Amino acid sequence: MSFPTQARAVIVGGGIIGCSTAYHLAKLGWEVVLLERHRLTSGSTWHAAGLVGQLRTSANITQLLGESVKVYRSLEAETGLATGWKMNGGLRLACNEERWIEVKRQATTARSFGLEMHLLTPAEARKLWPLMDVHDVIGAAYLPTDGQANPSDITQSLARGARMAGAKIFENVEVTGFEIEKGRVVAVLTDKGRIACEVAVNCAGQWARELGQLAGVNVPLVSVEHQYMVTERIEGVSSDLPTLRDPDRLTYYKEEVGGLVMGGYEPNPIPWARKGFPKNFEFQLLDSNFDHFTPIMELAMGRVPALQTAGVKQLINGPESFTPDGNFILGEAPELRGFFVGAGFNAFGIASGGGAGKVLAEWIAGGEPPYDLWPVDIRRFGRNHQDVEWVRERTLQAYARHYTIAYPSEEFTTGRPLRRSPLYATLKAQGAVFGEKLGWERPNWFAAAGEVAEDQYTYKRPSWFTAVAREHKAIREAVGLIDQTSFAKFMLVGRDAEAALSWICANDVAKKPGSLTYTQMLNKRGGIEADLTVARLSETEFYIVTGTGFATHDADWIRRNIPEGKDAHLVDVTSANAVFSLMGPKARMVLEKLTSDDVSNAGFPFGQCRKLSVAGAPVLALRVTYVGELGWELHVPVEFGAALYEALMAVGQEFGIANVGYRAIETLRLEKGYRAWGGDIGPDYTPLEAGLGWAVKFRKTMPFLGREALEAQKRNGVKKLLATFTVDDPSVILLGRETIYRNGERVGWLASGGFGHTLGLPIGLGYVRNPAGVDEDFVLSGTYELEVAGERVHANVHLAPLHDAKMERIKA
Missing domain, CATH: 3.50.50.60 (FAD/NAD(P)-binding domain)
Structure with a gap:
């Protein structure tokens, strides 16, 4: 041959x-x-x-x-x-x-x-x-x-x-x-x-x-x-x-x-x-x-x-x-x-x-x-x-853990700390227990005086349960500050940036500068390839924010789907900006103390972005929430980060401000039913199946990647639908992958699970599946059980957010 x-x-x-x-x-x-x-x-x-x-x-x-x-x-x-x-x-x-x-x-x-x-x-x-x-x-x-x-x-x-x-x-x-x-x-x-x-x-x-x-x-x-x-x-x-x-x-x-x-x-x-x-x-x-x-x-x-x-x-x-x-x-x-x-x-x-x-x-x-x-x-x-x-050091730990118990939320310890926000040392001194994602150190929770500032893993109630409940309460009732510097951040620039993003994004990003759009990016099957926020800064500039772990994936997806010949260029600016999320019903009270800019609801509505001067720092503020409360993401050049944090914490004392970590974000978002890419949503799930059809620009005639598949699904109906499940017994521990039974028949599994500290109940999100089709009536008419570690427990099903009454506060 x-x-x-x-x-x-x-x-x-x-x-x-x-x-x-x-x-x-x-x-x-x-x-x-x-x-x-x-x-x-x-x-x-x-x-x-x-x-x-x-x-x-x-x-x-x-x-x-x-x-x-x-x-x-x-x-x-x-x-x-x-x-x-x-x-x-x-x-x-x-x-x-x-x-x-x-x-x-x-x-x-x-x-x-x-x-x-x-x-x-x-x-x-x-x-x-x-x-x-x-x-x-x-x-x-x-x-x-x-x-x-x-x-x-x-x-x-x-x-x-x-x-x-x-x-x-x-x-x-x-x-x-x-x-x-x-x-x-x-x-x-x-x-x-x-x-x-x-x-x-x-x-x-x-x-x-x-x-x-x-x-x-x-x-x-x-x-x-x-x-x-x-x-x-x-x-x-x-x-x-x-x-x-x-x-x-x-x-x-x-x-x-x-x-x-x-x-x-x-x-x-x-x-x-x-x-x-x-x-x-x-x-x-x-x-x-x-x-x-x-x-x-x-x-x-x-x-x-x-x-x-x-x-x-x-x-x-x-x-x-x-x-x-x-x-x-x-x-x-x-x-x-x-x-x-x-x-x-x-x-x-x-x-x-x-x-x-x-x-x-x-x-x-x-x-x-x-x-x-x-x-x-x-x-x-x-x-x-x-x-x-670095790869070798981490890999040897992964090898050594091959047969150890795979505890929920367990973190690797090798190769750390590597990538750090300007607050790392400050937060560590305040009791932060860090996790790591893509090399970034991120505060998972904060130990109070007398608490051991380390993770103790178990399949039962974890050591951080009480601390997370405390942080959860601060966000729900007062105000919390979360260091989210690790967010992946990109600029899409060029005279065709709007046209390129309009093709890639399922939601409408062709809005005036100062607008903020939550959107998915879909594949040709209508599946969700990315779930992110797009802020329009000018006619030719868009600022894109996505999850820490999706930096490489989402950048690759955007670059490969910019239509050929379009003048649109993606630039990774992750390392340029620190990000502090100021969240809670008293968030505006804190912000007003540090800026002369108008941050009232009329002056700075939900779903908008503004450049503010806050405590002497130039801030790009995004009015958005992933925890279900009034709040802003404050994007600030890294060199201003420490000063901004100190000012926010100082004026926030009278309002009960607290440091909050990523594990509280998880409990807060579950109560609101906010989706997480890689678990609740992903390439196998469409916005219609995930209850995100409201974030799709169906009313506009412009084409976008995945539109034809979504329109066909809209005509024909879906065979799975994302629902929220709660269990009345607070001692039950939901982690994800628990089997969902409807009227005694297996219909799916939980994509994610945790505990809602405001409700005091275990919460999970999962898809109800039926080859003959699923609609809201089908989901709500069933009697449900979840299998948890081999035992079945009664579960309640919900399609509306569990904490929906708070939506008025979010937008006010």
């Missing part, structure tokens, strides 16, 4: 992800070339353990993993090559009360997502896995559709399937660079020649970061040593033995040729290739590190006594790629059009491979992901992820 000079898509990397992407993309009719520097599977695929689990905290990532199972079940019959796939089920143990709550909540999540999962007693678990000692086990969960595969075999089978569909695969080809024109990849350069292409796909595994650098693309992953042991045959190990995860002992197990594979995630992982990769590293392992593995081995022998006498074939030490948040990386790079990434699989590449390759192929072919993949989207990363040493 002669070496090609062109292809529609060139995939780099012959591991399971590369071969799966080639398989699925070729089946979609694309001309595909796959290049492997050495031989197929020679990187980390060949030494993977091969467990295939499906349940994740995201419904869509669970769906993706389910797609892997679908592919693996039929692949051998299709290609004639064995895959080693068997659906022998998977067990997960719980050995303490908090872990048991976590497992019960995982079972509820599985039910929410339509995945079969059973809760078992220790005795029932032991019947499925007779070799284990269950003296310390409280309970277990069993997923019958989990399984295992042979990594090399399944990859070779995918490669054959790709060839059968027309893909061409070339081994022993090294990629040396990429040719780029006008911000788009146009060719892949190799030691065998140039291949012109529309799309390049980086599936290079732990080499993906280095390969990305050749194209100016950042892929935040690093290599970590990962060990597992392979035993000789063990009496009682049957071929249908389920896979087993024992997270409290940091270990996992699967059957292999009558013996066991046993590995784990140690709390002190060892990074690999810190100074670069050795040349020609193919089908190679690292030296076995028995000293490092001994603690894992001791934990395992306590669970499986037979390991004490079992013969050991090999202790495999193979480096794998891991990411800073433990999720893999998919999607088109924001830095370069036509350059896609599928990498960073955190030692569950076999579980993800079939599904990840499928959705990546569909993303490439369709121009957008087939469904919301935000948890794994490459655009979730930011400026802090550019530094490999």
Whole structure:
């Protein structure tokens, strides 16, 4: 086969992800070339353990993993090559009360997502896995559709399937660079020649970061040593033995040729290739590190006594790629059009491979992901992820946390503090307990005198509950000040800025300077790609404010959708301005003390922006709220930030002003039913489904991205509708993903959950689904229950904001 000079898509990397992407993309009719520097599977695929689990905290990532199972079940019959796939089920143990709550909540999540999962007693678990000692086990969960595969075999089978569909695969080809024109990849350069292409796909595994650098693309992953042991045959190990995860002992197990594979995630992982990769590293392992593995081995022998006498074939030490948040990386790079990434699989590449390759192929072919993949989207990363040493430090903590209890609201501690507002030291001295997002330190809550200023995590009432209630009350009844400097902020400038934003935004931004518009940005299916605020400063300038974590994503979405030929340019000004949100019924009283400008309701109405002089500082004030009270976002040049804060706090004392953190924002917005992108709304949800149709410019005839899909949905009706749920029992803890039952039938799950301190009730937001259609009458006519950690509780449903009476105060 002669070496090609062109292809529609060139995939780099012959591991399971590369071969799966080639398989699925070729089946979609694309001309595909796959290049492997050495031989197929020679990187980390060949030494993977091969467990295939499906349940994740995201419904869509669970769906993706389910797609892997679908592919693996039929692949051998299709290609004639064995895959080693068997659906022998998977067990997960719980050995303490908090872990048991976590497992019960995982079972509820599985039910929410339509995945079969059973809760078992220790005795029932032991019947499925007779070799284990269950003296310390409280309970277990069993997923019958989990399984295992042979990594090399399944990859070779995918490669054959790709060839059968027309893909061409070339081994022993090294990629040396990429040719780029006008911000788009146009060719892949190799030691065998140039291949012109529309799309390049980086599936290079732990080499993906280095390969990305050749194209100016950042892929935040690093290599970590990962060990597992392979035993000789063990009496009682049957071929249908389920896979087993024992997270409290940091270990996992699967059957292999009558013996066991046993590995784990140690709390002190060892990074690999810190100074670069050795040349020609193919089908190679690292030296076995028995000293490092001994603690894992001791934990395992306590669970499986037979390991004490079992013969050991090999202790495999193979480096794998891991990411800073433990999720893999998919999607088109924001830095370069036509350059896609599928990498960073955190030692569950076999579980993800079939599904990840499928959705990546569909993303490439369709121009957008087939469904919301935000948890794994490459655009979730930011400026802090550019530094490999920062990435490595955070990634090692993510690895060490792989089997620890995933507590609600748990924060990473490494690589901090990094990005700080001008108030960081001041707020810390006042008892601030910080969280981190995209490298930014953000105050989560404030400890009063005598309170311990640190998070103490639990599945029960958290340590910050009382403090958040105090801050919540300050906003509702007096006034609070929130440091939201971390907001992502952009300027869209140019003579066509209005025309460009009018196309991208669902709401009407073509208003006079001084106007403020809350709007969504939609995809062609009408799904919500961004949820943000647009302030018009002049005929040619718009100031755009969005969430901290969406900086890369939203900037990329705006830039890629500015119509060709329009004079409109997006500039990131995040670091230029600090942001203080002054919120509460007494917010105006505080502001009036510090400015001679008119901030009355008549002089500064809701939904407007003004430039003010406040305590000597030049402030862009936005009259907006995300907490359901009168208030302003005060955007001020960073060098004025400290002085403005001091002045606000000083004059605010007589009005009961308080520092407020992000966890109170969450409780406040739930009471008002304000949506959060990435949870309640996202690319799979339209404004009509989310109850945001009022924010769509249907009355204007101007076209906008997603309009046709919304108009069709308006005619035909929706099949899901966002509702608010409350539980009368204040002791019930809602976290999100609790199953919604209507008249005894499962109809969805909570997208978010928390506690409303004004109402004194648990609150959740979730979509009520019905294939035959949903309207307000359907939602309100049902009797509802929520499944919380395996137990059903009665719930009340609402479509209006719970605290609606306060709307008059917000606008007054």
